Amino acid sequence: MADGPGLRTSIYCAGCNHHCPGCHNPQSWDIKNGKWMTIDEIMEVIKADEFSNVTFSGGDPFCQADAFTELARRIKSETRKTIWCWTGYTIEQIRADEHLAQMLPYIDTLVDGPFILEQRDTQLLFRGSPNQRIIYLTPKEEDVCEGAVELVKLR
Numbered sequence: 001m002a003d004g005p006g007l008r009t010s011i012y013c014a015g016c017n018h019h020c021p022g023c024h025n026p027q028s029w030d031i032k033n034g035k036w037m038t039i040d041e042i043m044e045v046i047k048a049d050e051f052s053n054v055t056f057s058g059g060d061p062f063c064q065a066d067a068f069t070e071l072a073r074r075i076k077s078e079t080r081k082t083i084w085c086w087t088g089y090t091i092e093q094i095r096a097d098e099h100l101a102q103m104l105p106y107i108d109t110l111v112d113g114p115f116i117l118e119q120r121d122t123q124l125l126f127r128g129s130p131n132q133r134i135i136y137l138t139p140k141e142e143d144v145c146e147g148a149v150e151l152v153k154l155r
């Protein structure tokens with residue numbers, strides 16, 4: 001599984017409460033397994049690569065919704081980079097929760113839903129199982145890819 005189209009700076013966070021059987025990265029479930037970084041430090045890494053867009057993965061970035069919202073807001077206000085974000089929540093769960101939903105306005109493409117081991121499909125682009133959706137929130141030409149659905153179709 002790749003972290004989205006084109007060149008990207010990937011931010012892998014620790015902390016995930018979904019605990020999907022067969023998870024590709026169970027070490028990431030415990031938030032203590034990560035390395036603490038400030039938003040300023042992460043912004044430095046992101047800005048150092050002029051040509052790369054940004055990916056949030058993990059773990060689940062929505063398990064640190066306040067911090068990732070602030071990081072995403074800074075990326076959008078200080079750069080022209082797109083943001084792809086992977087999460088174990090569905091977009092419906094995110095939109096129903098004010099605390100989680102605060103991050104959505106800054107995300108360009110969301111890959112949503114838990115990994116379902118029984119449905120594992122290694123041929124899928126950017127996903128481990130077909131329940132997971134690549135959802136364009138703000139379609140950007142450089143991010144267009146096979147298998148994506150537009151948010152408008154979910155309404």
Ligand code: SF4
Pocket residue numbers: 016017018019020023024025026028058059060087088089113114115
């Ligand atoms: S949401 Fe992702 S990181 Fe979290 S348990 Fe599921 S597959 Fe693993």
